[in-house]
Amino acid sequence: MSQTQWEVVIGLEVHAQLNTASKIFSAASTAFGAEPNRQACGVDLALPGVLPVLNRGAVERAIRFGLAIGGRVAEKSIFARKNYFYPDLPKGYQISQFERPVVEGGTLTLRVGEGDKAYEKRVRLTRAHLEEDAGKSLHEDFHGMSGIDLNRAGTPLLEIVSEPDMRSSAEAVAYAKALHGLVRWIDICDGNMQEGSFRCDANVSVRPRGQEAFGTRREIKNLNSFRFLQQAIDYEVQWQINEIEEGRAIQQATVLFDPDSGATRMMRSKEDAHDYRYFPDPDLLPLVIPSTWIEEVKAALPELPAALAARFQSDFGLSAYDATTLTASRETGQFYLDTVAAAGAANAKLCANWIMGDLAARLNKAERDVADSPVSPIQLAGLVIRIADNTVSNAIAKKIFEALWQGEGASADEIIDTQGLKQVTDSGAIEALVDEVLAANPKSVEEFRAGKEKAFNALVGQVMKASKGKANPAQVNELLRRKLGA
Numbered sequence: 251m252s253q254t255q256w257e258v259v260i261g262l263e264v265h266a267q268l269n270t271a272s273k274i275f276s277a278a279s280t281a282f283g284a285e286p287n288r289q290a291c292g293v294d295l296a297l298p299g300v301l302p303v304l305n306r307g308a309v310e311r312a313i314r315f316g317l318a319i320g321g322r323v324a325e326k327s328i329f330a331r332k333n334y335f336y337p338d339l340p341k342g343y344q345i346s347q348f349e350r351p352v353v354e355g356g357t358l359t360l361r362v363g364e365g366d367k368a369y370e371k372r373v374r375l376t377r378a379h380l381e382e383d384a385g386k387s388l389h390e391d392f393h394g395m396s397g398i399d400l401n402r403a404g405t406p407l408l409e410i411v412s413e414p415d416m417r418s419s420a421e422a423v424a425y426a427k428a429l430h431g432l433v434r435w436i437d438i439c440d441g442n443m444q445e446g447s448f449r450c451d452a453n454v455s456v457r458p459r460g461q462e463a464f465g466t467r468r469e470i471k472n473l474n475s476f477r478f479l480q481q482a483i484d485y486e487v488q489w490q491i492n493e494i495e496e497g498r499a500i501q502q503a504t505v506l507f508d509p510d511s512g513a514t515r516m517m518r519s520k521e522d523a524h525d526y527r528y529f530p531d532p533d534l535l536p537l538v539i540p541s542t543w544i545e546e547v548k549a550a551l552p553e554l555p556a557a558l559a560a561r562f563q564s565d566f567g568l569s570a571y572d573a574t575t576l577t578a579s580r581e582t583g584q585f586y587l588d589t590v591a592a593a594g595a596a597n598a599k600l601c602a603n604w605i606m607g608d609l610a611a612r613l614n615k616a617e618r619d620v621a622d623s624p625v626s627p628i629q630l631a632g633l634v635i636r637i638a639d640n641t642v643s644n645a646i647a648k649k650i651f652e653a654l655w656q657g658e659g660a661s662a663d664e665i666i667d668t669q670g671l672k673q674v675t676d677s678g679a680i681e682a683l684v685d686e687v688l689a690a691n692p693k694s695v696e697e698f699r700a701g702k703e704k705a706f707n708a709l710v711g712q713v714m715k716a717s718k719g720k721a722n723p724a725q726v727n728e729l730l731r732r733k734l735g736a
Contacts, residue, residue: 259461259467259486260422260452261414264429265407266439267383268311269445274372274382274406275302275345281447286388286399296341296402301533304329308406311438312352312380313539313547315408318436319375321356323544328536329380333527338385338398346409348510351379352537358412359556359572360428362421368571373425376415381407402446408438414453414464419483423476425580426450426556435580442707450479454486456494464665465490468498470507470514482507486514558583566590566598575606581621592631593638600634608651625654633662643720646671655721671720681720684729687712698734706730 273280276293292300316323328350331343336451356375361368385400412431416422417579430448433439441448450473455465470486473479485507490500505514553561559573568576584607589601605620609630613620633650634677636642642650642662650665659665666672687709688695694712 255463256456256491258417258419258483258488259455259464260416260419260483261413262408262412262415262416262422262426262465263451263453263469264412264426265276265383265449265451266405266410266429266433266441266678268308268384268408268438269440270305270307270311270406272305273404274305274308274380276404278404282442286397286401286403287403290385290400290403291425294340294400302345302531302536304534305406308380309352309537309539310543310547310680311406312378312408313544313552314376314436314438315410315433316353316356317379317544317548317551318432319353319356319358321353321375321378322711323539324350324354324537325539325541326350327352327379327537327539328526329531329537331531332381332629334386338387338400338403339395340385340400340403343380344382344384345531346381346532347379349545352539353378353379358425358428358432359426361570362424364571370570371416371419371421371424373415376411377412378408378410381409383407389509408433414455419480419487422452422483423480426476426479431555431578436551446474449474452479452483452486454483454490455500456487463493466502468500468502469504470513471504471509471517472707478509481509481512482514485512491556514575520606547728555580562586566595566602568599568602570604572599576602579620581619585620585623585627588627589631589634592628593634597634599639600638601631604634604651608648612651612655624657625651629654629661636662636666640722641672642666643719643721643723645714649719680725681729682716683713683716683721684726684733687716688730688733706734 251282267280268274270280270515272278273294275463278291278294280568281289289298293302305511313323315321320604327347329345330348332345332346332348335342345392354377356378357372358375359370359372362371363369363708383402383405385398385403388397388399407673412425430441430443433448434441443449452470452473454470455467457463457465468486468490470482472696473482486505493500501519503519504517507514539704555577559570559577562568562573562576576586586601586605589605590598609620609623630651633647634652636650637644637647650662653659653665653669654662659668667668677732691709691712694705698709709730710726713730716722717726
């Protein structure tokens with residue numbers, strides 16, 4: 251079979267570290283970067299006689315997430331012990347939730363791809379449950395031995411499990427990005443993937459196209475970047491197809507992705523739920539969430555990305571792609587709102603173009619977030635206004651933007667005045683420049699009249715160069731065509 255005759259089935263399990271100051275069952279700090287074992291108290295170390303106490307802030311964040319995805323927040327949920335033995339798990343079990351999680355159901359709608367080929371995808375969520383993180387095994391710089399750091403032990407996690415609704419690595423990455431944006435938007439997780447605050451496990455299987463039954467899945471663990479997520483799924487899909495086509499059965503397993511080789515490798519055979527011997531934790535009462543608490547959290551929720559994107563389309567006439575891009579993060583959405591408020595709704599599309607184009611490129615190059623942009627919404631709005639009223643051309647606007655970025659002026663108007671960048675719109679002055687260029691470039695004139703459109707563009711460039719970029723491009727084009735009889 252060719253790859254087009256196979257269907258890929260993907261479900262994601264995402265561990266989002268909740269941004270509480272203390273751990274889920276103890277008062278120990280969750281701050282990142284401390285020396286090993288400096289942030290592990292008696293509860294985290296499982297010393298005899300200690301008892302867990304549930305962190306209210308972690309529960310509130312779980313409620314916030316459940317409401318944001320349109321899920322059902324359970325009035326009563328149960329904490330369970332998930333039993334397994336690993337060096338960095340002090341108790342010999344992990345406190346998690348199994349049969350009765352705090353959140354069930356919900357959906358996440360996302361856009362996959364760009365341009366004309368983009369489409370909307372709706373992914374169902376199975377559940378989201380609260381649990382504690384384990385510690386970390388360290389295998390480097392220990393003279394051939396391994397070390398254990400229990401600073402992470404007890405860190406609060408919300409494990410978010412999707413249905414197997416995704417059919418490509420592109421859909422999986424789009425879902426992960428949308429989820430990443432949402433948990434940051436509602437302020438329950440900082441989303442820092444380098445620090446392990448947002449980690450993905452991908453369950454991947456393949457089946458002949460048209461078959462209803464799922465194939466045997468393999469779980470790729472601990473993917474901490476969107477690029478690795480895509481690479482790991484793509485490799486795993488092709489590996490599974492090759493194995494099946496060569497007559498070998500897929501064995502359910504947990505695998506790891508090696509970014510250096512770009513391959514997955516088996517870690518262990520995959521356990522099922524019964525292997526963990528789940529049972530209710532006797533040290534923790536059932537978690538009861540009254541409806542009044544849910545209503546309080548609901549009232550405090552910000553406008554969600556989907557609602558804001560819809561408002562951008564209805565109020566400002568933006569495309570679905572533009573609206574989705576501008577609501578990728580709460581900070582970007584607010585930056586856009588502030589820019590439009592200062593520039594005027596009539597310039598909403600121009601504001602969007604600058605934020606998604608020049609500003610985004612400059613932020614990416616400088617490795618900065620929009621919240622740390624040296625160019626403020628007010629400054630960008632001032633520049634947009636001067637483009638819209640033809641005070642400056644787009645080419646000059648880029649120079650002004652760079653000057654604002656470098657702090658060379660407080661506003662676009664100040665830079666325009668001090669550097670003499672005002673666009674030339676005087677027809678007489680532009681006509682004089684056009685005449686000079688035509689007289690100096692007879693070969694280009696002859697080539698244009700012979701049907702070479704590129705020659706016309708070359709003449710436009712010469713006029714703009716002669717005006718030092720200040721001539722109004724539309725007027726230059728009009729005058730040139732009139733003079734050339736075009």
